[in-house]
Amino acid sequence: MKPYVEMTKEELQELRKELSAQYKEFQGRDLKLDMSRGKPSAEQLDISMGMMDVLSSNDDLTCEDGTDCRNYGVLAGIKEAKELLADMMEVAPDHIIIYGNSSLNVMYDTVSRSMTQGVMGSTPWCKLDKVKFLCPVPGYDRHFSITEYFGIEMVNVPMTPTGPDMDLVEQLVASDDSIKGIWCVPKYSNPQGISYSDETVRRFARLKPAASDFRIYWDNAYTIHHLYDNDQDHLIEILAECKRAGNPDMVYKFASTSKVSFPGSGIAAIAASENNLTDIMKQLKIQTIGHDKVNQLRHVRFFKDIHGMVEHMRKHADIMRPKFEAVIETLEKELGGLQIGEWTSPKGGYFISFDCLDGCAKTIVAKCKKAGLVMTGAGATYPYGKDPHDSNIRIAPSYPTLPDLNQAMELFALCVKLVSIDHILAEKQ
């Protein structure tokens, strides 16, 4: 196909007419398609239904160490759940605290605690004039919402194919002691599906922050969420690397089983150095009587161990892989060579990132919506919802069925084409 920019005005107008007719036809279908969030499909949820059977009234709800999971007690999580999530998070069980059902909640609590109590003895952030976070962009909207909620100023750092621009990160972190954190989704990142390179992770571990209470918020949301069995991204483990680099306290690592078992009914965890965990436990013992141990036990009895979990994730991959491939295939078939968009081809995670021509993202998403396809809001992948180029669109292929997804992607490609033509035509005038 000829790139749109190389087409004449007349050619574009002709094409526009044709595509508009197709769009009208789509509108007539009365579609209700949702690709807005990284929600597992019903088919994926079905593969975890065995979780509902592992604990019955005939079972003993006692831990290996004799703890009755039904009663109060055990603040940091039962031993066997710590072992399971430690293996998932590639850290030692001693470096883990098991939380409730949402790792987002753990991150929120971590920022909230820093606001009112400081970090390992530092001045509470709410007492400071200015607190900033670095935000690799595009990134995860819910991260940005937390920092915005607490009035923390967000500073954009561009993503590269190997992770955030580390020259910029190193420079900013070293020169500004109001920078207290950076949001990272280091593996199969949200939304691009990028995994940080070894060099990136090493440079993270060797940061020399001006602020002693600077922390890397390492949201390893997709740690075992591969699409392929023999082509998986691998990350240097950040806690160990920070320790080796002499910065053992510089990172909080987050994860959960939300997209392993059931979203909303999984278990979440934080991994950190002993100093950080001691700091966190001071809060935890005030905050709660402990998290849901029965659900922790349910997860352990269902998965048994990390191998069971990995086998389980292969079933997820079998459902996710065709969807990712369908998205890429449609994008290549419909948009390849047109020079009106670029996209990523992740090997795991939940998202594909699409970059359209500058200034077109909002219009494309709106056009999709008018024909019954809900995409993540344009701008959502940037702090304050402001994409400076108005070009990034997050594609979440997991929730729709494959036939719905194919329809949705055809419609999406059509909208990209139509909006791009209008954009180019306007520029030609």
Place this chain on the structure above:
Amino acid sequence: MKPYVEMTKEELQELRKELSAQYKEFQGRDLKLDMSRGKPSAEQLDISMGMMDVLSSNDDLTCEDGTDCRNYGVLAGIKEAKELLADMMEVAPDHIIIYGNSSLNVMYDTVSRSMTQGVMGSTPWCKLDKVKFLCPVPGYDRHFSITEYFGIEMVNVPMTPTGPDMDLVEQLVASDDSIKGIWCVPKYSNPQGISYSDETVRRFARLKPAASDFRIYWDNAYTIHHLYDNDQDHLIEILAECKRAGNPDMVYKFASTSKVSFPGSGIAAIAASENNLTDIMKQLKIQTIGHDKVNQLRHVRFFKDIHGMVEHMRKHADIMRPKFEAVIETLEKELGGLQIGEWTSPKGGYFISFDCLDGCAKTIVAKCKKAGLVMTGAGATYPYGKDPHDSNIRIAPSYPTLPDLNQAMELFALCVKLVSIDHILAEKQ
């Protein structure tokens, strides 16, 4: 029995010798008894084991409104769980948000949010020089821990047989705008088992606080936790009463099923006015992807409705009642008429409160411990762990078996006697 104070020095010394021998005998038994916390017994947990059977892989985990409980979504709780807890909390389902497993966590979050965000638009408390909470004493140690953790100054307000000293509450709240809250356990209070009188509740609802962001923290932890079927305390419902009094926004009401189903694996909730709920939802949508809906559904399928819950609580009562009666019986038999202690006889809840001679509580608890009986730490029922009279001891009869409890109470009474004799002898010198 003759009151100890009326005994001669010689009589007391003789008695002391005899009781010391009994204490030595107790020490020889190598006891390990725990009456420190309000933990349900294993027997109580057993009556909820049916909860493990109501959801299996053959069941549809879909709500009445079509929501798939396994997936993301529904921030404030599924409709049927709201209905169940609304009935438990005696409010409308619209006035409820369902949380995770711990009402303590909800209270913590409520204070934490007020610290960083303020209350319905007020100045965040962390920006104020001074924030105070009123604390009816004796009270619940975990309430006091939350306010202490956030650097909130705690002001003691004495409890009376009808609730907190309302003259003092009214006066303090009206005159000091740094007073932002009051901790209440209005029904079968912790530790005294007192239920607030109608007059007390009415006066609460009619408070005229100097601070617009003053809130009553109404921890209705024992709302359906009666001991007797035909002799139950009843409270005027505080949300409705506040509304009638023209103060609809002045109260947060908390509850959970921790001592209904499983502690740590129950569901918690807050009830409040629409304005407050709107304020809370602003936080909630940032804080979490939602709470555990599968567990909400599990509770609904198990209890079915409030009648099912009430029937279930009768089973708890059948286990708790003999324990409470055994404690009271031993106290009356061993300490009645001696004038060395007073105690409450609650009709529900989890605690009995014991007041010994001033200056003796710490020594009594320490003496119990030396013979293998762990009581709640003396002082714990007061802010900062400081009981100004060193006289209040909380008795938690739920956890031990009845034979263990009888032994524990005999030992406790013995320690009270011994320490009281020492105290009286010291005063006679």
